[in-house]
Amino acid sequence: xxxxxxxxxxxxxxxxxxxxxxxTRLADLAARPSLSLLxxxxxxxxxxxxxxxxxxxxxxxxxxxxHRLHVLQVLAGPLCVGLSTFWIRGxxxxxxxxxxxxxxxxxxxxxxxLAAVAAFTLPRAQQLPAAAGLSLLGSGMMLWFAVRAWGxxxxxxxxxxxxxxxxxxxxxxxxxxxxxxxxxxxAQAVFAFCAALSNAFTGFVLWRRDRHEWKASREPGSxxxxxxxxxxxxxxxxxxxxxxxxxxxxxxxxxDGAVIAVLVFDVDRIxxxxxxxxxxxxxxxxxxxxxxxxxxxxxxxxxxxxxFICLVETIDSPAWLRTLGLRVSSSLRRPIEVTGLGGERVExxxxxxxxxxxxxxxxxxxxxxxxxxxxxAEAARGMRSRAAILNPATGYxxxxxxxxxxxxxxxxxxxxxxxxxxxxx
Numbered sequence: 183x184x185x186x187x188x189x190x191x192x193x194x195x196x197x198x199x200x201x202x203x204x205x206t207r208l209a210d211l212a213a214r215p216s217l218s219l220l221x222x223x224x225x226x227x228x229x230x231x232x233x234x235x236x237x238x239x240x241x242x243x244x245x246x247x248x249h250r251l252h253v254l255q256v257l258a259g260p261l262c263v264g265l266s267t268f269w270i271r272g273x274x275x276x277x278x279x280x281x282x283x284x285x286x287x288x289x290x291x292x293x294x295x296l297a298a299v300a301a302f303t304l305p306r307a308q309q310l311p312a313a314a315g316l317s318l319l320g321s322g323m324m325l326w327f328a329v330r331a332w333g334x335x336x337x338x339x340x341x342x343x344x345x346x347x348x349x350x351x352x353x354x355x356x357x358x359x360x361x362x363x364x365x366x367x368x369a370q371a372v373f374a375f376c377a378a379l380s381n382a383f384t385g386f387v388l389w390r391r392d393r394h395e396w397k398a399s400r401e402p403g404s405x406x407x408x409x410x411x412x413x414x415x416x417x418x419x420x421x422x423x424x425x426x427x428x429x430x431x432x433x434x435x436x437x438d439g440a441v442i443a444v445l446v447f448d449v450d451r452i453x454x455x456x457x458x459x460x461x462x463x464x465x466x467x468x469x470x471x472x473x474x475x476x477x478x479x480x481x482x483x484x485x486x487x488x489x490f491i492c493l494v495e496t497i498d499s500p501a502w503l504r505t506l507g508l509r510v511s512s513s514l515r516r517p518i519e520v521t522g523l524g525g526e527r528v529e530x531x532x533x534x535x536x537x538x539x540x541x542x543x544x545x546x547x548x549x550x551x552x553x554x555x556x557x558x559a560e561a562a563r564g565m566r567s568r569a570a571i572l573n574p575a576t577g578y579x580x581x582x583x584x585x586x587x588x589x590x591x592x593x594x595x596x597x598x599x600x601x602x603x604x605x606x607x
Contacts, residue, residue, distance in 0.1 A: 188367055193237040193359075196374035200230045203385045210392075221269050222388040229381050232262040236356035237374075253302075255360045256309045259317030259353060260298035267291045267324055270342070283327050294320050314357035321349045333431065338387050345383030352377035421483030421491050426548050428495055432541060439541035440494040440503055442510060443555030444472060447533040447563060449488055456522045456530060463520040464532060465490075471513045476506070489556060500540050500574075500587045507538040507569035507582035515568060535562035536569040538582060 204226035211219040234240055235258045240251070268291035271284060294316055301312040328343035355373025358365050365373075428439060446468065453461050465484065472492050473482045485491040492510075497503065514534045522528035537558025539551055554572065561579040562570035570579045575586040 189370055190239060192367070192371050192374045193233070193239050196378045197230060197233055197237070197239065199378035200226065200233060200381045203381055204230055207385065207388075210389075216392070218392050222385070222392060225266065225269060225388070226381060226385060228262050228265060229377075232258050233356065233377055236360045238359050252306075252309070255357075256301055256313045257295075257298050259313050259357065260294040260301075260320065263317045263320035263324075263353075264291045264294035264298075267294070267320055270324055270327070283330060286323065287327060290320055290323050310357060310361050314353065314361075317353045317357070318350060321346060321353060325350070333434070338390055341383050342387045345380045345387070348376045348380035348383065352380055418483055418485040418491070421481055421485065421493060422548060422552070424481050425491075425493050425551065428493055429541070429546050429548060429551070432543055432546070436543040437496045438498075438500060438543065439496055440506065441539045441541060441551050441555050442472070442476070442492040442494065442506070443485070443537040443539075443552070443559040444468065444490040444492075444510070444514065445535045445537075445556065445559040445563070446488045446490075447535065452530055452532070456520050456528055460520040460522060460528070460530070464518050464530060467518045467520070468514055468532065468534075471516075472510060475510045475513055485552070489559070491552065491555065500542075503538050503540060503571060503587060504582050504585065507536055507571060508567060511536040511562070511567055511569040533563070534568060535559040537562055538569060538571040540571070540574075540587075 204223065207219070207223040207226050211223045235251070235254050240246060246254075267287045271287040271291070297316050298313060301309050301316070304312055325343060325346035328339050328346050332339035332343055352373055355365065355370065356377070358373075359370070425441065431437075432439060446465075449461060452464065456464075469482050469484070469490055472490060473480075476482070476492055476494055480492060480494050482490060482492045494506070497506070511534070514532065514536070517529040517531050519527050519529050537555045537560070539555045539558065541551065558570040558572065558579050562568050562581075565581045567581045567583055569582045571582045571585045571587075572578070573580045573585045
C-alpha cells in the first residue's frame with residue numbers, strides 16, 4: 183500500500199526532528215568523546231532507524247524487498263526496546279539504586295531480542311503483532327522502572343518516565359503503519375508527534391546526565407546541588423535537605439538506605455604543611471573519592487569544615503554496608519597529592535574516620551541520623567579499617583567488617599538511633 187503525500191510529510195517531519203537530536207548528540211560526541219555520549223548518540227540513531235523502517239517512508243524511496251523489509255520490521259521494535267532497557271539501566275543508576283530495577287532491566291534487554299527471533303516461528307500474519315506486543319511490553323516495563331526511580335528520589339526520572347509514556351502510542355502507531363491498518367491522518371500525526379517528543383525528552387535527560395558527569399570529572403565532588411563556596415562540593419544545607427526528603431520517601435517506599443559520615447582529623451597538622459589552599463584541595467579530593475565509590479546518583483556534601491556526609495538512597499541489603507564502608511575507607515586512606523606552601527606537589531595522607539549508618543524502612547529523624555554518623559566516624563579513628571557501624575546485635579559501634587548484619591538479601595535487626603547514644607554513654 184502506497185503512502186499518501188500527507189502521510190509521507192508527517193512521518194518525514196518526525197524523522198527530521200529525531201535526526202536533528204541525533205546530529206546534535208553526534209556533534210557533542212565529536213567535541214567531547216566519551217562512552218556515555220557514544221551510548222546516547224547511538225540511542226538516537228537507533229530510534230531514527232526504527233521509525234524509518236516501520237513508518238513506511240522507506241518503501242517509496244528505496245523500494246526494499248518486501249520479505250527483507252518484513253524481517254526488519256519484526257526485529258526493529260524488540261531490538262530497539264531491548265537496547266533501550268539495557269542502557270536505561272545505567273541512565274537511571276539502577277545498579278546503585280535498586281536490585282529489582284537492575285535485574286529486571288537486564289533480563290528484559292536479553293529476553294526481548296530472543297523473543298523477536300522466536301516470533302518467526304509464528305505464522306507470517308502473526309509476526310508483526312507479536313513484535314508489537316513485545317515492544318509495548320518492554321516499553322511498559324521501562325515506564326514502570328522510571329516511575330520507580332522517581333519515587334526513589336531521581337529528579338530526572340519524571341522526564342524519562344514522560345518519554346517512556348509517549349513511546350507507547352508511538353510504537354502502537356508505527357506497527358499499525360507496518361501492518362497497513364487503516365489509520366486516519368490525524369491519528370498518524372499524533373503518533374508521529376509522540377515518537378519525536380519521546381526522543382526529545384529522552385535526549386534531554388541524557389544531556390543533563392552527561393553534563394553532570396562531565397562536570398563531576400572536571401570538578402571532583404561537584405553536583406547539581408547548591409555548592410559550598412570554598413570546596414566546591416555540595417553544601418551541608420543541601421545534603422541535609424536531601425536527607426530529610428529521603429527519610430520522608432522511605433516511609434512510603436519501604437527501602438533500606440544509608441548515610442556515611444567522613445571526619446578528617448588533625449587538619450591543623452596538614453595546614454601547617456601545605457597551607458589553606460592545600461587543605462581545600464584535600465577536601466575536594468576526598469569528596470571526589472567518596473562520590474566515585476557511591477556513584478553519581480548519591481549526593482556528597484560538606485556538612486561542616488571537617489565533616490563530609492553522603493546519602494545513599496537505596497541499598498540491596500544491610501550486609502552490603504560492609505563492602506561500602508570498607509571501600510570508602512580504603513579509597514580515602516590512599517595518599518592525596520596537593521600543592522605545598524612552596525608551590526611544589528606534596529603527597530599527604532589524611533587521617534580519616536568513616537561512620538556508616540543503616541537507614542531501615544520507616545520513620546527516622548535527620549538529626550539523630552547525622553549525630554549517629556558523626557559519632558561512628560569518631561569511633562572509627564581507633565579502628566584498623568577506619569570504618570565503623572552500629573552492630574544491630576549489641577547496639578555498640580564496631581568495625582564494619584565485624585558487624586553482624588546478616589547475609590546479603592536479608593534484613594538486619596533494626597536498632598533505634600537513640601540506642602547508639604545510650605551505648606556511648
